[in-house]
Amino acid sequence: MFFEKRTVPIRGSGRAYSRGSSSWLISDSGHIPATVALRNSDIRTAVTILASDIARVTFSTSNKKLNGILSSPSRMTGRYAFMQSMMAQLLLDGNSYALRRADSSGKEYWEYVKPSNVTVKLSDDGQTLTYDFRFESVDEQDENDVEASDVIHFRLLGVDGGLVGRSPLESLQTELSLQRSSRNLALSIFGKAVNPTALLGFAAKMSPEEKDKARDAFEKANSGDNAGRTLILDQNSTFSQLEVKSDVAKLLESTDWTREQIAKVFMIPSDSLGSESEHSNSDQIRNLYNTALGRYIASVIDELTLKLGTNVIANVREAIDLDGSQIEARTIALVKDNVISSDVGIEILRQSHSDLVTTDILNKVAAQNLPLKGGDNNGGKEGDSNTIK
Secondary structure (H helix, E strand, O other), X not given: XXXXXXXXXXXXXXXXXXXXXXXXXOEOOEOOOHHHHOOOHXXXXXXXXXXXXXXXXXXXXXXXXXHHXXXXXXXXOOHHXXXXXXXXXXXXXXXXXXXXXXXOOOOEEEEEEOHHHEEEEEEOOOOOEEEEEOOOOOOOOOEEEEEHHHEEEEEOOOOOOOOOOXXXXXXXXXXXXHHHHHHHHHHHHHHHXXXXXXXXXXXXXXXXHHHHHHHHHHHHHOOHHHOOOOOOOOOOEEEEEOOOOHHHHHHHHHHHHHXXXXXXXXXXXXXXXXXXXXXXXXXXXXXXXXXXXXXXXXHHHHHHHHHHOOOOEEEOHHHHOOOOHHHHHHHHHHHHOOOOOHHHHHHHHHHOOXXXXXXXXXXXXXXXXXXXXXXXXXXXXXXXXXXXX
8 A cells, every 4th residue: 555645744843923922821833932932031041051051062973074064054153153043942942943955065054944934744654754944035935845854853852753842831831921920910019009118107197298398307317427326206206117018028939939940841950040959069960950961962962863874972071061170070080999090091181071981092092002990000012901992
C-alpha cells in the first residue's frame, strides 16, 4: 500500500498571535511575542542568563568546513549574537528555527526565522517532516515544503516524538497572571490611595488654613537640624506614625513566590533571579545551575549532530568556568590523589578544556615519554601503559 506524501500541520507549530494583544497567557492557538514575555523582569533575567551562557559554549567537529559554519553561522551577526537569539527564542517558545542556505560561492549560512512564521508539517505516512516559512520582507519569497535536513530546529520537551517543542511559559500561566494582577493592585494602592506616613492630631476643630499652618510648623520644627531630636507636643495634640498594612505587605511578598516558580520552570536555582536559598551554599547552587545548563545544551548538540551528520562536541568552559578556577581545583585534586600525573595536569590546564582527561591530552603527554599516572616516574616507554590507543 502506498501513501501520498500529503502533509498536515502539526498541532502546536505555526501558531499565529495578535500583535495588539496584551495577554500574558499562552495557549494552543497563539504565541507570546518575545517583546511581551520579556517585559516580566524575572523571565527576562532567566532567559538572559541561560541564553547568554549557552551562547558562550563553543561547538566543534572533526570537519573543518563544518567548524566554519559553527563559528560563523550568520551573515548578519556574530556567532554569539546569533546563538543568543536562537537560545532566547528556544527558552520562550520551546522551538527555534534557522533555515540552512548557501551563498553564490556555496558557503553555507543559517537564516533565523521566528517560530510564529514557521509551520511544521508531517506527511500522511508519518515518515516525512517538512517546513513552511513565511518571511516578513516583501523582497523575500515564502518557502514551502522545505525538507527537515535543510532546517536547524532546536526544541524543548516535545511530547509528540520530538517533532516540535513546548514552551516553558505554558506552565506559568497562573503564576504570570497572579504576578501581573498583584503588581497592578500594588501600583493602584500606592498610586491612588491616601497613604500618609504620620498622623498629627489636635483636640480643637481647625479650618483647612489652620491645618496647613500646623502641618508646616510641625515639619519645620522636626526636620533639618532638629531631625532626630526629642519630640515635644502640646497637651492638646497627639502624634503617631503609620505602617503599611499587613495584607498589602503580604501582597508584595507574593512576587517572591512567583519568582521561585519561574526559576523552577526554567530549572535554575532561585538565587539566579535574586531570591536567597535557605539551604544551599555557593557550590550547590553552581552545581544545580550547571546541571540545568547541561539539559539545554544536550538538545542543541542532538540537533546539530543530526543535521550536520557528524559528532558535535561542546566546550562549556566559557559558560561555567570563565576564570578557570573550577578546572584548576579539579585538576589539582586529581594530581594530589595520584589519579593523573602533574604532566597530564599541566597539559589539561594549558588546553583549558571542559573535559578534564581526553585522549588527545593523554597521547600528547605519552608522546613526550612523560608519566600519565601520579606516582609513576618511569616515563612512557614503548609497549607500556602510557600508550593510548
